[in-house]
Amino acid sequence: MKWNVSPLVTIALFIWCALLLAHQSGVLTNPLVKTQLQAAPNLEGNTCQIGKFRELLNISSNAYINWKSYPPIEALALKICGERQSCEGILLLAVFFAGNILFLSAFRSRAQLLSAAALSSLIILSVPWLYGVDLVVISCFAWAPFLAWSVRTYLSTGLGIAGWMLLLFFSVSLALSSNNLAAFSLGSALVLGVLSAEVRRRRPALQDLSFALMLVLPTIIAAAKVPLPIFPDYPEQQAHLIPDDGVAGHLKPLIGPSFPLPVISMSAASQIGWFSVVLVLFGLFSVLFAPAAKRLILAGVLLYAAAAADTLLPPWLSQIAPLSAASRLVPGLFLFPLAPLACLAALLCICYALFSRGAHLVLALLTLAIAISPKLYDRELVQLVNVLASETQDPRLVSPSLWLITRSGAWVLSRPNELPPKFSRLNSNEVSLSANYSTAPSDLALANDQKKGTRWTPGRGKQLGDEYLHLSFAVPKSLAGLMLATGEFESDFPRGIQILYSMSCSQDLAGGFADYLSAVDIPSWQGPIFYSESGHPYFGAQSRVQIAFPQEITAQCLLIRQTGREENYDWSVAEVKVAQGASHQAR
Known part of the structure; x- marks a missing residue:
């Protein structure tokens, strides 16, 4: 034709x-x-x-x-x-x-x-x-x-x-x-x-x-x-730069050069x-x-x-x-x-x-x-x-760290010279915990008992994206970060996480905590952000749920939402820790 x-x-x-x-x-x-x-x-x-x-x-x-x-x-x-x-x-x-x-x-x-x-x-x-x-x-x-x-x-x-x-x-x-x-x-x-x-x-x-x-x-x-471009000094055994593809090992060419870490994101x-x-x-x-x-x-x-x-x-x-x-x-x-x-x-x-x-x-x-x-x-x-x-005009943008920078925000470029936040456990007399699953006080107390082998978990055997944990402090706190230790349950890290805060502690689940402000929203949790000696950011292990806030917040309440989906693993919190902000430490 x-x-x-x-x-x-x-x-x-x-x-x-x-x-x-x-x-x-x-x-x-x-x-x-x-x-x-x-x-x-x-x-x-x-x-x-x-x-x-x-x-x-x-x-x-x-x-x-x-x-x-x-x-x-x-x-x-x-x-x-x-x-x-x-x-x-x-x-x-x-x-x-x-x-x-x-x-x-x-x-x-x-x-x-x-x-x-x-x-x-x-x-x-x-x-x-x-x-x-x-x-x-x-x-x-x-x-x-x-x-x-x-x-x-x-x-x-x-x-x-x-x-x-x-x-x-x-x-x-x-x-x-x-x-x-x-x-x-x-x-x-x-x-x-x-x-x-x-x-x-x-x-x-x-x-x-x-x-x-x-x-x-x-x-x-x-x-x-x-020649290969200059590869930043990431720690090879601990770092990753892009989402894990779920396949064991690091794919490398049979012939020709490659990098020590996966770089290309699909x-x-x-x-x-x-x-x-x-x-x-x-x-x-x-x-x-x-x-x-x-x-x-x-x-x-x-x-x-x-x-x-x-x-x-x-x-x-x-x-x-x-x-x-x-x-x-x-x-x-x-x-x-x-x-x-x-x-x-x-x-x-x-x-x-x-x-x-x-x-x-x-x-x-x-x-x-x-x-x-x-x-x-x-x-x-x-x-x-x-x-x-x-x-x-930061030269680190022209590096394998770009994927992390674009997904996390430009604020990560200003942090390499700062000391990492110090996380401390919660005083049980100064905070109360609540949740929408496993709400019994004995269950919630497991998230603050300093034992790696115990945990608070929604108990559903999976993550559906609607779970949350709520923290109410006795007095407002200046906060720079949050840690949700997984303890011995390393596969139970949140697949996505959103942290909101407020100065008035509302537990209005039906209203969706509409008056809360967002401190950080990570749709796909890849791990905590660390820095190489040259200042290039990289992701640490996903099981280490350690979150630095882009800017300090003052809050009396924290709402921790698990927003991802995972059919095979629950969400577990062995211990909650917070990093106090500079203004709180100065008191």
Whole structure:
């Protein structure tokens, strides 16, 4: 099945879709959203020289890598506007735009050049819409269409002297631009070039070997020269930086470098997963309109399926999914999530295939689907971090501690030089406890008997998110923190916790304690916050329920809510302790 549409209608349709995407992505009205933080040139030993590695942290995934920009692009960005990241992103998108035109023009006659330019504009506008200014994603694909064109030309008609020189230039540019992810970029270019070649001529073995070496050697050399970024001095046996995936042990690559602690968080990965599922279905549907290009379309479908498996399957199963397996087998790929890269490679496969067969209306439908789809990054989080980075300019933001900082609040950056709060037990004559479960005085007293083997617990065998413990003091207290020791019941820590306070002790359960103010709200308890010797915050063991308040409070009552859900473990409090505030200690 093939839909024939006149070139003028095709161009008009593509322009309309491009304007829609431009409006949706904010390219026409707002600055492009930067989805990475880079170490400042005068921090962590970096300099302003061109072609130097600098630490880069992806805000959505918390991936922490060393990155070196493509030197000519970096130099041009500094010369044009002096601000690297946004300007580099725009210049790389311009390179990507030109590469798409070159590759697409090889499919159709020269009369279709305007159509190729229109589709190229749709592709490059899709990138900031889906990814923001993600230098890693854009850099990995900026030169891929050029190299794919060289591969396709070599297989179809062969290369002249100029063609071999261009092949070497494109291969080196891709390797320098992609750094340690060059293997993935090269693989994507090979898929595009090989599967789009309709006629494959046999070449002498020596020529094929030279061709393969020109492709592979720059990638190997570039990836081998990328050093690991400086990893903060977290205590390896006690610290964690992201939520535990529930799988025993610390996953490491079989080949290549890694960090002593897990760094990449998949908390925002479900957006990529469901986007991939939708595009898998669309890819299968589009085969009906371009059956002659089904190999390229099916390659895109498989890439989307791999991205979905990597992000939607349970952690114990996703570890053996194709992308996760590739990241552990190919050096350098383990340091950055591959699902976003796979999605863009799949999008190119499907777009190129449909264009090659003139299925322009299906392409417009694909563009419309992308324009109404959610972004593949957490826009609110990215905007929050960009504002925080502009206000504080703290180098610790460009570190694996960023996930903790964004979820806990910027206040944690001001605490490393302060002494940790000292927790003391409650005087039973000065406080009374109440709860909505296990309310007998003998049960409540177990939370303040100084015995690790006894506990107060709701007694439900699970956590449903509606349990609370209420403390009423005889006189108002200035408080800096709270400890809910689990004693011998280390698995019974709260999965989520909210602490509210008031100067008037209300026990109005029906009213929901509406007059209480929030001291701290932690939807997912990860552990207490400690600091390395260099001041980088990290999470301690989850069983150690020790909470420092962002600011001191004065309260006569504390309401401790357990807000998480856990089907296998109860909530246990072996002992309640409080940290008195400075004003209370001064009395």
